[in-house]
Amino acid sequence: MFFSSLGKTFSLNNETLIMGILNVTPDSFSDGGSYNSIDLAFEHAKSLISQGAHIIDIGGQSTRPGHEEVTLEVELNRVIPVIEKISKELDCIISIDTYRYEVAEAALKAGAHIINDVWGLQRDSGEMAKVAAKYNCVVIAMHNQNSKFYEEDIILSMKKFFKKTFEIAESNGLDTNKIIIDPGIGFGKGYEENIEVLNRLHEISFIAPILLGVSKKGFIGKDLNLSPQERVEGTIAVNTLGVLNGAKIIRVHDVLEHKKALSIADKIIYFKK
Numbered sequence: 196m197f198f199s200s201l202g203k204t205f206s207l208n209n210e211t212l213i214m215g216i217l218n219v220t221p222d223s224f225s226d227g228g229s230y231n232s233i234d235l236a237f238e239h240a241k242s243l244i245s246q247g248a249h250i251i252d253i254g255g256q257s258t259r260p261g262h263e264e265v266t267l268e269v270e271l272n273r274v275i276p277v278i279e280k281i282s283k284e285l286d287c288i289i290s291i292d293t294y295r296y297e298v299a300e301a302a303l304k305a306g307a308h309i310i311n312d313v314w315g316l317q318r319d320s321g322e323m324a325k326v327a328a329k330y331n332c333v334v335i336a337m338h339n340q341n342s343k344f345y346e347e348d349i350i351l352s353m354k355k356f357f358k359k360t361f362e363i364a365e366s367n368g369l370d371t372n373k374i375i376i377d378p379g380i381g382f383g384k385g386y387e388e389n390i391e392v393l394n395r396l397h398e399i400s401f402i403a404p405i406l407l408g409v410s411k412k413g414f415i416g417k418d419l420n421l422s423p424q425e426r427v428e429g430t431i432a433v434n435t436l437g438v439l440n441g442a443k444i445i446r447v448h449d450v451l452e453h454k455k456a457l458s459i460a461d462k463i464i465y466f467k468k
Contacts, residue, residue, distance in 0.1 A: 233280055
């Protein structure tokens, strides 16, 4: 399976792709404030690529639990200069992590190739889908909801959510073959829901290719009472199981460690006689 987006092409046929996280925010739960200048962000992107990242996911608005929404102007000022510099000086695929269509369009103009929307095209009235259709770009659509309560089976609820995402895409001219889905671990889900979704991940793999974003999240540290910085091994374990369960892309902070682990896992998963 191949994806083409704004001059970049990538395959999901032979290896798990690694998306490196680049938060240019002061308050992200794991690395907030570490890369909130253009030069620091650029150097970190360069490091992530050298470690094996296929995609750099740039975000200027924290979506951690309890986050405070920043203004459109602030988000634009955080991400656009970074995207411009990286797109000009580094050879990589760039994803913009935003739920604002205005930021998405500005990012695509600045050199980004993928929209990563934590509301799965459902936060506005089709405006994000229209932007994606206009640029014919790949969209990562994440499952999300405001509460952790589900009136029905959680996987059934997710299937209905993604059905709506695809309907919005179609009605706004976006090629649905450009959509990658994200189960939204940690978003609108508690500990038990996260574990169940991961256990049943294969049940949604028929919808579209899956991106899995679990890096250092709270449920990984819960049982052992680990801080975000201590959750690397747990993250690798969850991501490896996720790949075995159907995930094609993983979104992580620790690229090098995952590259090493997945170089072995992929040999088994994609083994051909």
